[in-house]
Amino acid sequence: MTYWLFKSEPSCFSIDDLKNSAKKTTHWDGVRNYQARNFMRDQMQIGDKGFFYHSNCKETGIVGTVTITSASYPDHTAFDPDDEHYDPKSDPDNPRWFMVDVTLDKVFPRVITLAELKSAPELESMLVVRKGNRLSITPVQEDEWDFILGMV
DNA sequence: GCCAACGTTGGC
DNA sequence: GCCAACGTTGGC
Numbered sequence: 572m573t574y575w576l577f578k579s580e581p582s583c584f585s586i587d588d589l590k591n592s593a594k595k596t597t598h599w600d601g602v603r604n605y606q607a608r609n610f611m612r613d614q615m616q617i618g619d620k621g622f623f624y625h626s627n628c629k630e631t632g633i634v635g636t637v638t639i640t641s642a643s644y645p646d647h648t649a650f651d652p653d654d655e656h657y658d659p660k661s662d663p664d665n666p667r668w669f670m671v672d673v674t675l676d677k678v679f680p681r682v683i684t685l686a687e688l689k690s691a692p693e694l695e696s697m698l699v700v701r702k703g704n705r706l707s708i709t710p711v712q713e714d715e716w717d718f719i720l721g722m723v
Numbered sequence: 724g725c726c727a728a729c730g731t732t733g734g735c
Numbered sequence: 736g737c738c739a740a741c742g743t744t745g746g747c
Contacts, residue, residue, distance in 0.1 A: 580744095580745085604730075626744080627744075631746070631747095702727085702728075703744095703745090704729090705743080706729095
């Protein structure tokens with residue numbers, strides 16, 4: 572099993588939005604970055620766990636956990652000209668972008684802020700604390716996962 | 724709102 | 736294949 576971190580702008584899709592979704596599940600659409608796509612398409616397995624991270628907002632940080640509940644499959648929003656993530660270069664016969672389903676696991680009683688993550692020496696190798704990191708999906712090491720759960 | 728850092732595009 | 740220009744991300 573592998574651990575991940577999923578970034579989302581809460582003004583776009585927050586952990587509360589996930590909680591209010593049918594079956595507390597959503598498809599993680601809109602990823603238009605090859606590295607992040609490769610993580611989903613090639614490495615994610617049903618049962619993997621992920622942190623839900625709120626980016627670009629008042630209180631950035633980890634707000635809960637999710638479970639990956641599907642294998643990857645083509646991101647159909649890339650085929651829809653009316654969708655904001657439309658990509659004419661993604662051909663339904665040869666899809667360029669993929670997504671997985673994620674289901675809410677836990678909503679933390681508080682936000683584990685980016686500042687806290689940065690201040691923990693145990694987490695200094697985490698990609699999300701690195702300056703300029705823009706990857707919306709990043710792998711998390713098991714010891715980092717456990718350490719962060721201990722911060723809640 | 725600012726701007727640094729990054730990924731992608733496209734001319735050559 | 737290089738790299739400048741551009742658009743986007745995301746912290747502050």
